[in-house]
Amino acid sequence: MRIRIRPYADFGRFFSAEPGQTCVVSIEEGATVGDLLEAHGIEASVRVTLGVNNQLAARETQLKDGDNLEVLAPMSGGSTQ
Amino acid sequence: MPTSVQNQILRVNLSNGRIWTEKPGISFFRSHLGGRNVIAHYLLTEIPKGSDALDPVNRLVFAMGPVTGIALPGAGRHSVGAKSPLTGLFGESEAGGYWGSELKQAGWDGLVIEGKAETPVYLWIKDQVVEIRDARHLWGQVTGPVENRLREELGDTQVRVAQIGPAGENLVRYACIVNDLNEVAGRTGLGAVMGSKNLKAIAVRGSHRVEVSNTLPIKTTARWVSHETLGEGGSHHRLHTWGTGAMVRSKQLEGHLIVHNFRDGQLDHATDIDAITMQNKVVDHMDRCFACSVRCKKRVKIDTEQVKVDPKYGGPEYETLAAIGTNTGITDIMAVCKGNEMLNYLGLDSISAGATIAWAMEMAETGRFADQGLDKESLRFGSTESVLEMIEKIAYRKGVGDLLAEGSLRAAQIIGGDAEKYVVHVKGLEVAMHDPRAMKDMRDNYPITPTGGDHTGAGLKRTSVRNTVGLCQFLQYNDAKALELLNAATGWAMTPEELHETFERGLTLARLFNLREGMTADDDRLPDRLHEPIRMGPLTNHVLSRSEIRNYVAGYYEERGWDKEEGRPYTDTLAHLNIDIEEHDIADHTSERPDPLAVGTLPYKMSHDDSNGHAE
Numbered sequence: 001m002r003i004r005i006r007p008y009a010d011f012g013r014f015f016s017a018e019p020g021q022t023c024v025v026s027i028e029e030g031a032t033v034g035d036l037l038e039a040h041g042i043e044a045s046v047r048v049t050l051g052v053n054n055q056l057a058a059r060e061t062q063l064k065d066g067d068n069l070e071v072l073a074p075m076s077g078g079s080t081q
Numbered sequence: 082m083p084t085s086v087q088n089q090i091l092r093v094n095l096s097n098g099r100i101w102t103e104k105p106g107i108s109f110f111r112s113h114l115g116g117r118n119v120i121a122h123y124l125l126t127e128i129p130k131g132s133d134a135l136d137p138v139n140r141l142v143f144a145m146g147p148v149t150g151i152a153l154p155g156a157g158r159h160s161v162g163a164k165s166p167l168t169g170l171f172g173e174s175e176a177g178g179y180w181g182s183e184l185k186q187a188g189w190d191g192l193v194i195e196g197k198a199e200t201p202v203y204l205w206i207k208d209q210v211v212e213i214r215d216a217r218h219l220w221g222q223v224t225g226p227v228e229n230r231l232r233e234e235l236g237d238t239q240v241r242v243a244q245i246g247p248a249g250e251n252l253v254r255y256a257c258i259v260n261d262l263n264e265v266a267g268r269t270g271l272g273a274v275m276g277s278k279n280l281k282a283i284a285v286r287g288s289h290r291v292e293v294s295n296t297l298p299i300k301t302t303a304r305w306v307s308h309e310t311l312g313e314g315g316s317h318h319r320l321h322t323w324g325t326g327a328m329v330r331s332k333q334l335e336g337h338l339i340v341h342n343f344r345d346g347q348l349d350h351a352t353d354i355d356a357i358t359m360q361n362k363v364v365d366h367m368d369r370c371f372a373c374s375v376r377c378k379k380r381v382k383i384d385t386e387q388v389k390v391d392p393k394y395g396g397p398e399y400e401t402l403a404a405i406g407t408n409t410g411i412t413d414i415m416a417v418c419k420g421n422e423m424l425n426y427l428g429l430d431s432i433s434a435g436a437t438i439a440w441a442m443e444m445a446e447t448g449r450f451a452d453q454g455l456d457k458e459s460l461r462f463g464s465t466e467s468v469l470e471m472i473e474k475i476a477y478r479k480g481v482g483d484l485l486a487e488g489s490l491r492a493a494q495i496i497g498g499d500a501e502k503y504v505v506h507v508k509g510l511e512v513a514m515h516d517p518r519a520m521k522d523m524r525d526n527y528p529i530t531p532t533g534g535d536h537t538g539a540g541l542k543r544t545s546v547r548n549t550v551g552l553c554q555f556l557q558y559n560d561a562k563a564l565e566l567l568n569a570a571t572g573w574a575m576t577p578e579e580l581h582e583t584f585e586r587g588l589t590l591a592r593l594f595n596l597r598e599g600m601t602a603d604d605d606r607l608p609d610r611l612h613e614p615i616r617m618g619p620l621t622n623h624v625l626s627r628s629e630i631r632n633y634v635a636g637y638y639e640e641r642g643w644d645k646e647e648g649r650p651y652t653d654t655l656a657h658l659n660i661d662i663e664e665h666d667i668a669d670h671t672s673e674r675p676d677p678l679a680v681g682t683l684p685y686k687m688s689h690d691d692s693n694g695h696a697e
Contacts, residue, residue, distance in 0.1 A: 008330060008357070013313045051334045056619045073319075075331040076519040 146551015246428025336618025404435025
């Protein structure tokens with residue numbers, strides 16, 4: 001299935017995309033957000049905020065063909081910038 | 082031995098025109114460093130208890146840090162303080178840019194202004210030559226033309242100017258002090274204190290390089306920042322590329338974006354005003370503060386038929402994007418940039434201005450502003466016209482702007498009823514644009530910060546150390562690095578324990594000032610709104626309990642060596658910190674420890690938190 005990704009902050013480098021711009025990646029059916037992130041080098045230990053189709057998501061969220069995934073640095077509990 | 086501390090405080094009395102140099106001694110600087118610790122010392126020592134903040138007796142203190150003005154990224158910081166006309170308590174705010182470094186290069190570690198001039202004046206500081214000059218021709222003007230005029234008048238395009246706009250002249254209780262046209266000491270109404278003294282501007286030119294004891298660690302660190310941290314994956318890459326405000330989308334998804342007077346956590350089209358959109362649409366270039374390679378300052382240029390924004394006034398930081406943007410329901414980037422320009426040329430704190438307007442919008446929406454002739458159509462969430470018009474009205478105290486110029490808490494108390502319940506403030510200072518219901522940093526910060534609802538961590542160690550040393554909060558220096566830089570600049574061999582003690586000393590001085598001015602432990606709390614659930618988004622079922630905050634505050638008092646009930650410093654804490662009870666007339670605000678400490682035990686808790694940021 002094909003997933004459109006919009007990486008923010010420094011996450012663009014994991015997808016060869018400009019931050020804030022989108023790119024499309026392929027991943028096998030049944031994959032979760034976590035599977036996709038790990039396939040692109042974003043390990044489970046990295047704190048991220050995730051959005052799927054404009055809703056807050058988690059690494060466990062199941063993806064489906066055509067989903068829009070956003071990958072961002074988290075703000076809750078985080079820094080003051 | 083060369084050292085960055087020059088042992089010189091410039092003193093000016095505007096009532097009698099006296100100008101003199103105070104030399105407090107190197108031991109004073111070593112025990113206080115700079116920034117808010119020095120400010121706390123002068124406020125507690127020199128302002129009579131209960132004085133009105135707009136009385137000539139108030140002191141306006143500009144305090145550099147020991148590293149301010151050295152050739153190091155992040156060393157362009159200074160603090161300004163006074164008794165706050167907004168809160169009636171400890172007032173302080175920090176700014177970047179070039180002005181503070183220029184003052185240091187003129188040979189001054191600080192500047193303390195007292196009294197009131199009969200007619201408007203400005204100060205001209207050229208190295209060690211200081212003059213009080215007529216400013217009647219500048220009074221009433223906005224900041225841009227004043228800077229131009231002063232540079233022309235003084236025959237030097239490199240003169241750095243800190244000044245007030247019309248808001249400060251009109252004693253708006255959250256007027257700010259603007260330096261370099263786009264940097265501000267924004268919080269707690271220091272511009273009104275400057276205005277109350279009839280002081281329009283402080284023009285500075287320094288011709289001396291600030292000396293340091295050991296150049297190697299400073300050069301090495303500067304090289305590390307510029308060569309290893311700015312590229313992709315580097316620790317300053319995000320700030321270097323977008324500046325602040327890149328995280329609007331994270332807050333939106335997580336449901337704690339500041340929207341509609343902290344009522345809602347999400348807003349449609351919020352990313353239309355984040356830093357990434359700004360880069361694509363309105364940012365002309367990124368600019369920097371003194372000696373800083375991070376260059377996180379956005380310069381916005383708009384030149385359309387409808388909107389013109391001059392890049393000399395900078396561009397909105399995150400706080401402004403949220404305060405006059407999402408918090409008032411606005412997602413029009415052109416309007417927010419215009420509002421930012423107005424705030425900087427009129428001299429208003431963007432956080433308090435935006436928060437006060439958002440509160441007024443909620444009052445109008447719910448019919449509580451009927452007596453003021455405002456309803457939900459005339460002052461409406463999402464109306465760019467309402468926000469821009471209200472900024473101008475507040476600065477000139479026109480119409481309802483006169484009421485809002487008092488700040489949201491005073492305004493609510495004036496209109497009465499239950500209006501105060503909707504004011505989002507701590508100690509009378511409008512809360513900054515980070516929601517403690519979602520951010521632990523802010524839960525730990527807002528209730529106990531001596532200035533009130535400020536997000537920059539005045540009550541916490543890491544941020545306080547940076548403020549007093551004179552380092553920018555954004556630079557990823559850990560505590561060990563900050564100490565190394567401090568020692569390299571000053572030639573002191575300060576230990577982590579001694580540095581910790583300066584933090585405790587400044588905080589306890591500020592606490593004593595606040596207690597003396599009538600603050601109680603009941604003021605160390607969050608407002609009602611922040612104990613309500615957020616109305617939209619994933620956090621709608623989350624409630625921040627009052628007991629969680631109360632328990633945190635009690636623990637915080639205990640860590641400081643203050644009593645758990647009222648937060649009054651124990652006498653053994655004061656003795657350990659060399660704070661003289663008699664000299665400061667604070668006996669009524671101290672407490673005796675019920676369970677004396679064992680010999681050798683510190684009266685406060687030491688912490689060596691190196692978890693934030695990293696060094697090379």
